[in-house]
Amino acid sequence: MDMATTTSTAAPTILASVTLEVAEPEAARSFYGAFGVDTYIGLRASEARSTGFRGFTLALTVSGPATVDGFVAAAVDAGAAVLKPATKSLWGYGGVVQAPDGTIWKIATSAKKDTKPATREIDEVVLLLGVEDVKATKQFYVDRGLTVAKSFGGKYAEFAPGQSSPIKLALYKRHALAKDLGVSADGTGSHRIVLGTTAGAFTDPDGFAWEAAAPPAPTPS
Template sequence: MAITLDVITLGVPQVDAAYTFYTAAFAPPNNGDDRAIGLDLHGTGHLAFRQIDALAADVGARPASSGFRGYVLSSIVGGPSEVRVLLETATANGATIVKPAKKQLFGEFTAVYRAPDGAVWKLAASSKKDSGPVPSPPRPTETAIYLGVAEPKASKAFYETLGMRTEHDYGDKFIDFTVAGGVCRLGLLRRRDLARDAGVDEHGDGFSAVVLTHTAASRAEVDTLLTAADSAGGRVTADATQTDQGDYVGRFTDPDGYHWKITTRPGAGSGGHIPATS
């Protein structure tokens, strides 16, 4: 059993507008314009959208929020020129610059923008120098979400109980987990440090407007993860039940209140095999 971050769902004012913005910002592979699937971020995870009132209702939260939502999304690309291109594309489609593209104190080349839906994105280059022409479109090598938490070491213990393996551990400064192909990376920082790094005010309250989703191989895995989350200090907010669409879905929050959805695809049984569908 190991939880993975398969889909990041953002609560947005208008789903069509968000879909249009992120399609322009990341030029994802064509999925037939199926908004139910969301956007494939070039094999580094999926981004989906739901009207913020509906998403809040899904998790039993009030949709109102103000200020910093407590998390920062990140897209990592090959070199500085790719960061510049992604930033220019985002701002041309309605994003606002929080931090311009430039080399930081320790050599990292980054930029930060706020998307029209309010989500904060950090763009970062994995290399200090460009290695060749900028691909069109730039393709992220990794998509991540960094959560602002009270105590990163305590949150680390929670996620390790759910099967995640730590890749970088700098105590209460920064922690992240190993990531497999096709899913997003999860990282942890203290809330004030995350806000400072992104260049935004740390204060904010209300619904975070994000739900993290893991697609389990079986109903048994859904139940096991919910039990593990509850015993490790999280809170099960919805016991697993079968939906009208045939999914088996349960929900929990981590110790800092971030919402997770654990689901199966229709047809998943109690074991680890999902029957093929025609």
């Protein structure tokens, strides 16, 4: 048999989209438009039961402290609750807010001082999944075609994004992630998030669901 006929030509698996499941899509759409992240996520109506920590956060990396403050203020003005006020740390400056739909967002910068005026620009968006076993879950994703970009033992793993993917995927220990966000690690029920993939549907060891999906179009303002 000609080996060329048996070689897979499938595109590598990537995180193509992130869809948040919310009880009130119109209210969520208004919030995320005001927050300034509506082009990065999709929204879907859901009444799935969910209590406590949902096991993930979406993290924004921005240019400086003033820009962090601007995003935190925009989120609070639109109805978010502050879980951790923006403050300096060893690694930089950042804060954590929780959207009205329950999704937790972290806004941070590695800069401790501003070198230019605040902007509304986002340098990077990372979806951090809190998992029980980073090494095992990392291998699960590698077996499904994702490429590891960074890995720090059993503490953290980051996957290479696709060229058209607006969000980077990373894994972190669940308890460590909850502590970093200022919440209890306890939580049950739905994660209230669905990840779009260029491959077929599957569910990872921690219950995060993936489905075949194209990257989301920008949410109308």
